Amino acid sequence: MLFCSTRDQKNQKTAHEVILEGIASDGGLFVPMQIPQIDVKTLCGMDYTQRAKTVFSAYLDDFTDEELEQVVRGAYAEGRFATPDVEQIHSLTDRLFVMELFHGPTMAFKDVALQAMPRLLPLASVKSRNENEILILVATSGDTGKAALEGFCDVKGTRIIVFYPKDGVSRAQYLQMATQKGANTHVVAVEGNFDDCQTGVKKLFGDRAFNETLDRLGVSLSSANSINWARLMPQIVYYYSTYADLLKEGKIREGEPVHYVVPTGNFGDILAAEFARLMGLPVGQLICASNSNDVLVDFFEKGVYDSDRTFYRTISPSMDILVSSNLERLLYLRTKDAQWVRSRMEELSDGKRYDSAELFDTIREGFWAQKCAEEETSRTIREVWDRYGYVIDPHTAVGAGVYGKYRETFPDDDTVTVIVSTASPYKFTDAVLEALGEKPEEDIFAQADQLARKTGTSIPGPLAALREAKIVHTTVCAKDRMGEAVLNIIKG
Ligand SMILES: *Cc1c(COP(=O)(O)O)cnc(C)c1O
Numbered sequence: 001m002l003f004c005s006t007r008d009q010k011n012q013k014t015a016h017e018v019i020l021e022g023i024a025s026d027g028g029l030f031v032p033m034q035i036p037q038i039d040v041k042t043l044c045g046m047d048y049t050q051r052a053k054t055v056f057s058a059y060l061d062d063f064t065d066e067e068l069e070q071v072v073r074g075a076y077a078e079g080r081f082a083t084p085d086v087e088q089i090h091s092l093t094d095r096l097f098v099m100e101l102f103h104g105p106t107m108a109f110k111d112v113a114l115q116a117m118p119r120l121l122p123l124a125s126v127k128s129r130n131e132n133e134i135l136i137l138v139a140t141s142g143d144t145g146k147a148a149l150e151g152f153c154d155v156k157g158t159r160i161i162v163f164y165p166k167d168g169v170s171r172a173q174y175l176q177m178a179t180q181k182g183a184n185t186h187v188v189a190v191e192g193n194f195d196d197c198q199t200g201v202k203k204l205f206g207d208r209a210f211n212e213t214l215d216r217l218g219v220s221l222s223s224a225n226s227i228n229w230a231r232l233m234p235q236i237v238y239y240y241s242t243y244a245d246l247l248k249e250g251k252i253r254e255g256e257p258v259h260y261v262v263p264t265g266n267f268g269d270i271l272a273a274e275f276a277r278l279m280g281l282p283v284g285q286l287i288c289a290s291n292s293n294d295v296l297v298d299f300f301e302k303g304v305y306d307s308d309r310t311f312y313r314t315i316s317p318s319m320d321i322l323v324s325s326n327l328e329r330l331l332y333l334r335t336k337d338a339q340w341v342r343s344r345m346e347e348l349s350d351g352k353r354y355d356s357a358e359l360f361d362t363i364r365e366g367f368w369a370q371k372c373a374e375e376e377t378s379r380t381i382r383e384v385w386d387r388y389g390y391v392i393d394p395h396t397a398v399g400a401g402v403y404g405k406y407r408e409t410f411p412d413d414d415t416v417t418v419i420v421s422t423a424s425p426y427k428f429t430d431a432v433l434e435a436l437g438e439k440p441e442e443d444i445f446a447q448a449d450q451l452a453r454k455t456g457t458s459i460p461g462p463l464a465a466l467r468e469a470k471i472v473h474t475t476v477c478a479k480d481r482m483g484e485a486v487l488n489i490i491k492g
Helices: 015-021 048-059 065-076 110-127 143-152 171-178 194-206 208-216 229-248 268-278 295-302 327-335 338-351 357-364 374-388 394-409 429-435 444-455 461-468 482-491
Strands: 002-005 008-014 030-032 088-091 096-100 133-139 158-165 185-191 219-222 258-263 283-290 304-306 353-355 367-371 417-421 475-478
Touching (some): 008 015, 015 110, 048 065, 088 229, 110 219, 110 229, 133 143, 133 194, 143 158, 143 171, 143 185, 158 171, 158 482, 194 482, 208 219, 208 482, 258 268, 268 283, 268 327, 283 295, 283 394, 327 357, 338 353, 367 394, 374 394, 374 429, 394 417, 475 482
Parallel strands (some): 096 417, 133 158, 133 219
Antiparallel strands (some): 304 353
16 A cells, blocks of 8 residues: 655655654655545454454555554553553443543543554564664653653663653643653653753754764664654544444444544544545544634634634643644545645645635535633533533533534434543543532642542542652753763663
């Protein structure tokens, strides 16, 4: 199978090259040139690992069956998730379901892809005849760094160093990173802010002499970037898997369309659902749920993507985004015109906006978008709790709130709907407690106890474990000394 760049159809690569390179040299994103078809019925009798293997092998035809077996077992079968199925379905009614994707090590859905990608990367590297150890450098403002650390933890042939701003992460985020296990994981606090970390990491990637020094030490740099195909592809699996489970349990009939509501930021998760639809899954509407950062809502309403706007910090911070990178892939999939996509992306980088004009109807078909502002999000947490006795996090609440608006707009549409739940309520205890009318305690563990008492739910394993965990990472470095910090770690 070949992939091409969204900005140049002639820029083609095989699967392992796409995984290793992450982003195309022309700045575009890689997309598969043919879309494999999978009949969801064939997945009903399989467990999650085999469903994942079926989807992966449809795209990664240069990986062997044994290799993919090893990837999916390592990612999904060896106790990394608290549930055997990775995704767990919770019924609110017999037509409305929640797909819980937060039972992984960092209690958010990015774990699903970040468990698989680190296992694909060293295999892709060997296929490209690279014998060096892969060194992942990550700059983080908190969450992604931890999910990447968990993903690469003890994966053979890899090592990871995460840089975070010393005084710029929450207490919970600090504890999560500083207590990280694994012989190949390293965490460095930088005396500076997140931008300093990001600039520092970018510089190291572009520093030729530094890369040569690493090469002599048997090490090559790589990134765990969110636009890598190996981050997107694993997300296709759970849309299929949930449908297969609903079918198996007789909640839907064969071929019956199902709507998916997706709390959206970078447009990655919802794009994976679009891929599932292209592969033959009976997807109805894809409902794109935004918080107050509603650039996508305007886009799906007017066809104009305008990132020149106020940036809001919300209680659903993982969706606080102005430029949703993965939308570029949808533009390409719908138009198949790389020249056109390239021009739009140039307009975006020059003038912060572009107009999809006459192609807009083609692009938006099958999508419906709305936003859920801050007070609405809190109110939704409260309403879902009062009505269903089910507690959700603020990101999921944005989805639930937007689904409410969808039903107000289309009262007769009672198509079976799945709301994608992207994070555990225990990850955002203060916002959830406030929404439920409680005054949150100061300490995060006291807040977790409070939420458990209030809702009768139990504290997830990863959070409970944090209470006892020992601090093992204490390295601090100046913002202009990040390269030295890397070399010190490599030389041991
Ligand atoms: C990243 C994230 C999202 C947004 O997903 P995208 O793929 O960026 O659209 C939603 N919720 C949570 C909890 C996340 O971490």
